[in-house]
Amino acid sequence: MSTLHEIGSAVRARRTEMGLTQDLLARISGLSRSTVNAVERQSISNLSIAKAVALLESIGLSMNVTVNRSAMSPFRKSAPLSRSALERAAATATASVSFEHAMNAKQLEVALLTGEAPQRIRSHLQVMLDEAPVSLLAKVVDQIHIEKAMPRAQVWNQMRNLAHELQCYRLLWQ
Template identity: 70%
Template sequence: MSTLHEIGNAVRLRRTEMGLTQETLAHISGLSRSTINAVEKQSIGNLSITRAEELLDSIGLSMHVNSATPSPAHKQSLPNRSALDRAAATASVSYRSAMTAGQLERALLTGDAPDQIRPHLQALLDEAPMSLLAKVVDELHLEKGIVRAQVWSQMRRLAQDLQCFRRVWQ
């Protein structure tokens, strides 16, 4: 399977899970809608690494080059904290009180944003790397059996309720 084929499938799947149109993804990624369409249909003749990275990064995906045998240093650098823990810590950096992973999980599963964590959720949804948000979605899918599209939809509802400005939520 070619890299462009894998990218096209991954982009289409993530875009639909996130509830985005091709037009919205184009706006977010800085590419044209016709480029997004061509990538998804795998009919694009050539996609530069820079453009591919911009597209993938805008929806929390990335490209990796893997060697046949991972180095010992790579194994040690892998994070041992859950994505929910990392996201809660990221959202709490600027606040006196910290949001816990449990509070974040409840907010994402119920769509309820209690007053004490509303600023944390807004910071998370507006400023956290999309790759971290995608890892949170994957973690909830794998550990709780929640459909990815449902988690993305809850994030979008929370972001709209909190009046987040990030284009992906509009």
């Protein structure tokens, strides 16, 4: 499978699960709608890395080139345990603004599962939905999908509904 085919398939799948139109994705990524359409149809003959990265990052995807270090070293060090996506997203919202109370991962999870924004964390949710990197939001969606068996598209829809209720300004939620 070619790289352009993989990119096109991934973009279409993520855009669809996020509930975005090609036009809105084009506006978010800074590309034309015809470019987004051509990428998704895998009919684009030449896509620069800069355009591919802009398109992918706008929907929380990425391309990576890595060196397989495990093959080079017999003593591979294990990575430290990291916080869950829900914990990172909750902390991001709390760290960016001074709030009387912090939002925790469980409160965020309940809000995304129910679509309800309790008064105590409304400001936190608004900051997170407006300012958290889309890649982190995508990881939150993946975590809820895996742990709660909730379809990804439904989690994205809950985020969008909360963003509308909280009057978030991010273009992603239009």
